[in-house]
Amino acid sequence: MPAVRASWTSWAADVFSFPVMCMFLVIGVIFITSARQISEPDIWWHLRNAAYLLQHHSFPSVDTYSFGAAGSPWLSHEWLSEIPFYLGFKAMGLQGLLAVYFAVLVLIYVGVYYRSCRAGADCKDATLATLLAIFLGVVSIGPRMLLFGWLCMVGLLLILDRFQQTRKGLWLLPPLFALWINLHGSWIFGVVVLALTIAAGLVQGQWGLVVARRWTSGELKKLLLVVATSLAALFVNPFGYKLVLYPFDLLFRQGSNTKYIDEWQPVDFSNSNGKLALIVILGLLAAALFSRHRWRVDEVLLTAFALWASLLHVRFLFFGGLILAPILAPRLHLFPPYDREIDKPWLNAAIMAAVVGALIFFFPSTAQLQQKVDEEYPTAALEFMQRQHLNGRIFNQYGWGGYMEWNASELRPFIDGRADIFVYNGTFDDYFKAVSIQTPFEVLDKYRIDYVLLVPRRPLTYLLEHSPAWRTIYTDKVAVLLERTPASTGASISER
Numbered sequence: 001m002p003a004v005r006a007s008w009t010s011w012a013a014d015v016f017s018f019p020v021m022c023m024f025l026v027i028g029v030i031f032i033t034s035a036r037q038i039s040e041p042d043i044w045w046h047l048r049n050a051a052y053l054l055q056h057h058s059f060p061s062v063d064t065y066s067f068g069a070a071g072s073p074w075l076s077h078e079w080l081s082e083i084p085f086y087l088g089f090k091a092m093g094l095q096g097l098l099a100v101y102f103a104v105l106v107l108i109y110v111g112v113y114y115r116s117c118r119a120g121a122d123c124k125d126a127t128l129a130t131l132l133a134i135f136l137g138v139v140s141i142g143p144r145m146l147l148f149g150w151l152c153m154v155g156l157l158l159i160l161d162r163f164q165q166t167r168k169g170l171w172l173l174p175p176l177f178a179l180w181i182n183l184h185g186s187w188i189f190g191v192v193v194l195a196l197t198i199a200a201g202l203v204q205g206q207w208g209l210v211v212a213r214r215w216t217s218g219e220l221k222k223l224l225l226v227v228a229t230s231l232a233a234l235f236v237n238p239f240g241y242k243l244v245l246y247p248f249d250l251l252f253r254q255g256s257n258t259k260y261i262d263e264w265q266p267v268d269f270s271n272s273n274g275k276l277a278l279i280v281i282l283g284l285l286a287a288a289l290f291s292r293h294r295w296r297v298d299e300v301l302l303t304a305f306a307l308w309a310s311l312l313h314v315r316f317l318f319f320g321g322l323i324l325a326p327i328l329a330p331r332l333h334l335f336p337p338y339d340r341e342i343d344k345p346w347l348n349a350a351i352m353a354a355v356v357g358a359l360i361f362f363f364p365s366t367a368q369l370q371q372k373v374d375e376e377y378p379t380a381a382l383e384f385m386q387r388q389h390l391n392g393r394i395f396n397q398y399g400w401g402g403y404m405e406w407n408a409s410e411l412r413p414f415i416d417g418r419a420d421i422f423v424y425n426g427t428f429d430d431y432f433k434a435v436s437i438q439t440p441f442e443v444l445d446k447y448r449i450d451y452v453l454l455v456p457r458r459p460l461t462y463l464l465e466h467s468p469a470w471r472t473i474y475t476d477k478v479a480v481l482l483e484r485t486p487a488s489t490g491a492s493i494s495e496r
Contacts, residue, residue: 012345018338019123021348023113024355026130027106031359033134033141034102038094038369039376040142042417043085045402048409049076050086059238065405067393068414068427068447075239075420077246080182081145094369097143104147109134111154112325115161120293121329122337129329132283133321135276136310139263140318149184152176153322156190160197167219170226178233181243187234188247189309189319194230196305198223200298209288212297250420256428257419263315273317277310280324287331299327377403378453378479385411385451385474385481392450395443397479398431400453414447435460441469444484452482 014020045065052060059076063069076082088096112133116126140146155176162169173194180187201223204214215223237243250257258264268274284303287293302323310320373379378400386408394413396404401416415422415431422428434443437459444452454461456475464470464482474481 012349013340013343016345016349016352017340018343018348019117019126021351022123022127023110024352026109026113026127026134028355028358029131029134030105030109031102031362033138034105035098035362035364036372037142038098038364039373040144041399042145042402043097043143044406045416045418046078046082046145047086047089048402048406049079050082053079054083054086063418063421065409065412066401066414066416066422067412068431069418069421069425070412072421072425074418075242075246077239077243078145078184079238080179081148081184084148085143085145093366094373095364095366098364098369101141101143101147104151105141108147108151108154108322111151111158112322115154115157115326116329118161119326119330121326121332122335124335124338125332126329128332128334129325132276132280132328133325136273136280136321137318139273139314145184146186146315146318149180149186149189150318150322152180152183153186153190153193153319156193157322157326160194170222173226174229174233177230178236181234182237185247185250186319191231192305193302193323194227196301197298198227200296200301203297209292210295210297210300254420254423256423256432258313260428260432261419264313267311267314267317273314277317277320280320280328281307283328283332284324287328291331291333293331303327375478378481379407380476381453381474381479381481382408382411390451393448395434395447395449395452395454397454398435400479414449437463440464441467450484452480454480454482456480 048065049060053076059079060074063072063074084100085097088100090096092099109130113126113130116129117123121129137150140150156173159169159172159176177187177190180190198215198220200212201215201220203212205212234244235241267277269278284307288295306320306323309316310318378397382404390411394404394411396413396415398415399417401413404411404413405416415427419428422431430443430446432438434440435454435458440460440463443449452460452464452470454464456477456479461480461482465472465480469485470482471485472480473483
């Protein structure tokens with residue numbers, strides 16, 4: 001009996017330790033941030049993609065959702081990420097969407113916390129660094145396919161950590177990349193991280209606090225072999241080379257996408273995300289100046305790449321947090337070190353139980369989540385259009401297209417969040433020419449628009465509300481619906 005009791009005590013001390021309790025506090029913060037974000041504009045057409053795939057057992061090859069790009073060739077490049085969200089929605093509705101992306105976020109940031117601790121950080125410093133990563137990633141928190149890509153990134157970093165420590169585990173990389181490319185196009189970041197890690201081991205020496213150890217010939221052969229097999233694994237997808245080329249297509253052919261969409265803009269240091277990014281940068285500089293902790297060359301290269309990517313595009317602040325937190329954490333030393341001897345497992349267990357209880361008790365109901373959706377999407381306006389059996393071409397707010405396609409598929413929108421196909425045929429540029437009041441009437445006439453569904457108190461909305469060619473037929477706090485007047489329609493048709 002004493003041996004059993006000692007074993008139980010040891011097990012409890014490990015499971016209910018202070019470091020594990022800190023991890024639960026991190027999960028609590030993840031829940032607080034994720035519970036507020038459910039109305040991601042693109043999730044709706046992603047759900048429709050998955051529903052089509054599971055119903056027809058084939059991928060849509062042309063656009064049948066909108067009229068702005070109807071019939072255009074289209075690649076469902078995030079098809080595998082869409083399925084978990086659809087299954088979650090089918091099982092639990094909006095709660096299912098929240099449950100899926102909350103679970104993915106937990107896996108991502110528990111991985112960040114674990115890597116920070118394994119890098120030598122005290123659990124309290126690791127917690128702080130992980131919280132910084134979470135706050136940096138707020139811009140991408142929501143039911144987004146991108147999260148599955150960043151989950152694969154954490155998996156890649158864990159595999160590389162294990163290889164650096166044990167020289168084992170590289171065989172996991174090819175199947176990881178085969179999975180990754182079917183989940184999201186961010187696999188290209190994985191290739192860059194892998195390349196930088198290999199490049200860091202091509203030199204050996206010490207330069208101040210920066211140290212490098214050269215790979216042995218055997219290690220380098222293993223790494224080069226796994227790179228080749230991982231690149232080959234990218235072609236294990238339903239679309240072949242087209243899916244492999246998609247990230248480059250985004251880079252070179254979709255300039256309007258990166259020009260107009262907010263998350264593709266550089267970091268603005270005057271807003272909250274920018275200020276937090278500045279704090280992280282200053283923290284890294286302070287760590288470099290005041291910490292005697294040595295830097296590996298791969299850490300230097302990855303830090304430079306993460307800062308470059310995340311400052312160039314707000315979208316990649318999430319990626320920056322994944323890379324920078326485990327590098328920054330061991331250099332903080334802001335708290336007294338964890339002492340296992342004075343740990344209180346039962347107090348930790350009580351706090352952990354409280355976190356789990358809070359997650360269950362405060363998990364939003366379907367009604368609460370639907371209210372959030374209704375506050376951002378034209379639910380009532382669409383119901384009005386369906387009741388009135390309105391039939392015509394609709395010029396819609398960019399972020400509402402997917403919602404219309406999922407909730408009122410008979411009302412085909414002008415544009416939705418699948419920016420690529422709209423960029424290719426010029427619809428994307430025309431949309432922004434209209435909403436920015438460059439050539440609004442020309443665009444509406446060009447596409448023979450019958451109805452306009454926009455956010456109130458925007459420049460184009462105001463212009464049309466005061467134009468004799470348009471009349472308001474529905475309005476609420478979320479949306480304004482305008483109809484082309486009959487006289488205007490007749491004039492436009494006679495002119496043609």
